[in-house]
Amino acid sequence: MYQMTAEYLGGLRTTGTHLKSGNTVITDAPTDNNGRGEAYSPTDLVSAALCSCMMTIMGIVAARENIVFEGITATIEKIMTKEPPRKIAGIHIAFTLPDPQQLTPKQAEILKRAAHTCPVALSLHPDIVQEVSFNF
Template sequence: MSTATARYAGQLRTEATHTASGTTIHTDAPVDNHGRGEAFSPTDLVSAALGSCMMTIMGIVAERQGLDLTGVTWSVTKHMAADPRRISEIEVAFQMPAALSPKERTTLENAARTCPVALSLNPEIRQSVQFSYEA
């Protein structure tokens, strides 16, 4: 079975449907590349996927260790190179609970950096990951 099916909706927009759940996402070309920027661009999705994958893997490790990471937030910032047009860097900034011990922090940070998306991205794409521990 396919992971997703998709269709071109015209005007530089796509619609993809996740086969297993039926969830639909839309993309739009960014304003700086002939689009309207009214939805995630495909490269925005790559960036968001990196942060989400890192969080998912940390969540798996946390559950295994009896830690609750509910409410952890993060932001991603994508940087593009011009020639050829491509992602040059993805910054991910996590806001983590201050109560985590140094050992727990190290374990979770290592888990994040070894998520499948992080390991699948071209090594030329710089992955800058920050962890802030706040109350």
């Protein structure tokens, strides 16, 4: 059974639909690759997926360990190669908890280890540098 569908809309833009929820996402090629840069690029989605996956796995572990985890935020920076072929060279993610003092050092370590075990992190090519920092 299909989980998602996608359609090319023209003008270097696509739309994708998650069939179970009906949610959609639009992608647009970035301005440095002939696009308008008006939506996530496909490589932006890869970077965002890594961050979301890490947050989700940390959230699962936090719930299991009774760790207050709501309110975590992240910034994401995607680095593209400078030489062909064009591909993601690195993804830098910085996680921040609003009150870092809410975690014990042991809890912080548990969450950090959990983040690095997310399926997206484990699925990305090892040449993609995953630089992750935790402000907690």
